[in-house]
Amino acid sequence: MRKLFFFLFLFILHSSLKAQDPLQHNFAWYKKAINSGSLFVHFDKNVYAGNEQIYFTAYILKAKDLNQHQVLSVALVRDADSTVIKQEKFVAGNGLSFGQFAVPDSIIPGNYHLNAFTNVLLNNQPELFFSQPVTIKSALDPNFKVNMQFLSKENGFNNVLVSVLSAKNTFLPKPASVIYTYNNKINKAQTSPSGQLILKIPETINQTDPNLYAKVKYLKDSTFIHMPLPQPKGNASVKFYPEGGDLIAGHKNKVGWEVKDLHKRPLSTKAILYQNNIPIDTIETSDYGIGHFFIVPDISSSYQLKLLHSDVKDSLYKLPVPLKKGLNVIIRNALPNDTLKFVANSTHSQKIIIRVHNFKDVFAYFPYQVNKGSTSFSIPLDEVPKGIKAITITDSLERPLAERLFFAHYNKEKEDIHIATDKPSYNTREKITLDLDLAETTLPSFASIACVQENRVETKNKLDIETYAYLQNELENLPVSLNGTGYKNANYAEQFLLVKGWRKYNWDKLTHIKATDTLVKTSNMILNGRATRNNKPLIKPVTLGTMGAATLSIITTQNNGNFSLNNDQLVMASGKKLYLFVNGKDNTNYDLIIDDEMLNEGIHTSKNWKNQDGMLPSALINNSELLLKANEKIIQLKEVVIKTNKDNTFYGGGPNACGDYVCRYNILNCRNHIGDPANRAPEQGKSYMLDGRTTLYTGCSVPDKKTFLEIKGIQEAKEFYVNDYKDPMEPAFFSTLYWNHGIFLKPQEKQQISFYAGDISGRFKVIVQGINAKGVIYKEYTFTVNNKK
Template sequence: MKYWPLSILFLIGEHAFCQLDDIPARMAVYASRNNADQLFVHTDKHIYTNNEYIWFSGWLLHCGNDSMPLHRLLSLALVPADTRTPGIQQKFFMRNGYSYGSMQLPDSIAPGVYKLIAYTNVMGPDSLPLALFTQDLSIRSIRKPDIVAAATILEDTTGKKDLLLTVRNKENYQPIAGAELWVWCGNSKTIKGITDKKGTYRLNLSLVDPGSTAFPIINTKVKYQGDITYLQNKWPSNTADRQLDARFFPEGGYLVTNTICRIGWESKSSAGEPATMRAIVFEDQQPIDTITTNEQGLGKFDLPVHTGVSYSIKPIAWPAELQLKKEGYLLPTVLSKGVTISIPKAITNDSLFCKISASGYSQVNIVVHNYRTVFKQQALALKQGVVRALLLLDDVPKGLTAITLLDTNNRPLAERIFFAHYNSKTICTVTPNQQAYEKRQKVTVSFQLSKNGQPVEGFASVASAQANRYNLSKQQDIESFTYLQSSLQHVPDYTNGEGYKNEDHLEKVLLVRGWRRYTWQEVLTDKQHPLPFIQQLSVEK
């Protein structure tokens, strides 16, 4: 089997289609309209208590020399996860793309789940920050009150939902009458109440309607003789609302007849939570394969695509609390005319193998780019319907890169994302001065940065805290953020927050997030639009 190096083929097809010369200019305009300034914030831990400090370091990534001086102010806001109202806000100066500091949590802050939202003073034409970062945090209370409170959601046969609150003495478990209560959900109004002689209070949940809040939480504050405690309950959903969703992502974008297509697929609940599933693939009414998704709700399978048939799946194992959709689960419609691109290994280093198959097309335009810069482009003949190629990546930087196939009018036919120079990594070796420490004892560490065995210069942000103050599900490391989250929308979660380091997980992610047809349409039209005016917020002195 022969592979043609695309870097050589480009010389052959250099003058085949003059309209290809227009694409780099359009890509440059698109990049200028979609600012690439990125902000990353490192916090010292994920779990805090009242009166503690949130220590942080903030860094601007991929920031151009022309826009770097504009970012002079970093704003931090701590917002309850179920509302849009900041609980705490503070501003810090930023210099040369770097800021650091601390923000103290008040003693009165309510325990719960929060989002730390960070943004700079540079705003876009839509009045939204160009550089924005969010981090999930938890706040817990260190004070143990002398009361015990509980909340139970009740539902009758008519669908009416009530919240039943009980308050009791911690020592003798006797009911407490006269405890003050405050109940709210999202941005709803706050309902005040008092427990009766049985230590109970019942509230109709229709009075605290969360409105359009995505994942509403019912919050309850209980106060009795100086003791304060907080409760949180998920908003009850109807059983019929909790459905099993499945989405299918053919490699390249479409199912094309007479090809063997690799399909990435994703299974979730209707609320967006990953769901493990096992299912049977049907060609019309004939079972042909059994497929599964992992604990992140991701999977992949190969499908021989034929003409005149439809494909679907039938789940045979899934979370018991989820209902199946009545309409079933259909794969995308098979196209009789189209182009596919197959990449056996999308996590690569200095070269990339790919296979391009076509039905109804004799030639395509191939563009290798990252939506900021065009690295290679060429008109490619498909005389036999299939071309196998070896793409040399000498001119491609490390990170996510796309191969987009266009027709002769530069309309997108297929696209696939790959990760170039994956093993070209900078290694940070951290060495503490000892293995165990006493409370409030000074921690001294030394660290060394190296690449390919040679020392390199760089910056580091180091934090030390108890292991139980970290939550791996909330972890965001700077590599995963830079190469994945900032470039792909809605990246599937990984258990320890370091999906970038798991090649198999990353292969699946690129397969289900590898087709950005509408982004390419923006590239083709952006040349006609003026550049945006960048507004700046004033820096308070």
């Protein structure tokens, strides 16, 4: 009790003791030197189809200078070849950015990522970066079917059958081409007249990625499929993490251990622990490949572990050699709410220094003379902010003896926000009323809200703001929580805090940092350009103008024709086009060359960024797996109708040069009828329905490309249109029923939101994510939509 009181007293005085910390300058310099920026983007869902809208809200959680982040770039990147399919830029400010853009209608279904970053570079790297895995499915039946099947293994080869048939399961008139990749080697082949191709893939030992990837192309259409091939047995990756850092002889030690297979995927397994070749314990790992056990090691003994798993070689894995002299720590609960309790085991009496910190700020610092044996500590966390922190114990010379991560003020039972609907289930096209209110203890919050079809939120792609802000961003590359709860799963957090350790920070770097290390090169990505005439550099400046921007801009080039556009000159309405032109009567024979640094960075990032979560894509052995269900699609006229009727005058000619069209229900740019052959071009001066209102169509004016150069503008946010679907003939197959990119919530002030169910039945999910002055908020709620009888 005296010892506990002593430490309570020390902690109360820790603010004054912290000022005496000899490493206070090191912490201050380290805080300036490291990039601790954090960006999270809430996308409305993580499964999309061609022509669907992607809605998002971006939250800048941490940044060195918030005011510098004025533009957000979002790029849709195909996983198969890291190709940027589409990239857009959006206005950012006050730590937020909102927007929407359409998935291209011609996109190949498969696995993709949405990569987001802002305009600020630190040491030539984006200060803020976020990546969301997404799946793209097709709303149209594929023109051909592809299936991949493993046949056999013989003479050191894997035999794989690729079958290609028509949509009606008949032979195709011509062979399909197949480009397949395995072990980073690319090969090309063609199917036989029967639509079959047998691939003979050499068996490779210690293959990092076991997947065989294939791109199948027939005429103008193509698709991707992939599947893992059987692998020869090999050694698993087994790592041991003694709590605190070292095994200490003669004392109780808690040892975390992590097992991954040849492909860096977590391996759930059992194992036998041996002491001098004698079994002493049976241990196991979880579905994440993580486990722990206790041991009191003998300095004269050797300890080994043997896995009990049929897919790996029969091998022994040695534990670290225990130290004869040293100190360790054991924490019973790494997710404390108010008080951190731990035991320090020391082999001898020594002076130690205890710090509670996050490598940027020190929250507790005090020296202590520890005796030989076990000493219990209790440290109140009243002045420690919520989140991952470290307790580091050093000797009197600041050499680390033990370190352990914990999560301060973790409370999985706390509810920040309450969600309720007026009923648990609805009929199609029925009005839905949603109530939102914050808990009394929650600070006023800014949040984004999505109501989407539940099967459009896949667990394998799921990222939530709580898990990302508190765990993923700090520990880096954590696998997705298997049950989808992430941060709220205490067991999930405990496991990774034991074995992951800090990824961004290092005690040795902190103790050796210098003031000069804090010098960080900061730059902003901008849009540069050059004007030439008759393919020659200019010798005197010219003036340029923009068309389509929110404000009219006049730009004067330098004498040599070089110029730059600031962000304000590039802002435009959502979905519009922006053009740059040479101003004046004599504006012929000029060429404008654009160098958009953000677009360049999007391509560079997609090629160099790799997903490091250790979870390889699931098998996709049939392209029909990426097809939306029948009750999620609009019934379309058969493609043959379009092909046989060469004269489209009956349909009004389809979309005009601006991409505008009117559907059969007189709706301008109707998102229900994208690609419908009954669409017609709008006529100037006529009125059509748009977002529930009658709108006069002012016409289509496409600038001459010889004079006007289209450039990528910075889009402003557009409000989500809530449709009441009063026209019974108009189909309403929308997987996103409601989206709000920003709503302000106050504690105990109920907010009521209304929207309507569409024609898709099943379970729907409401997802609320947001921020406040102390942290983040996240909540989900589900309800059902039934078919109206």
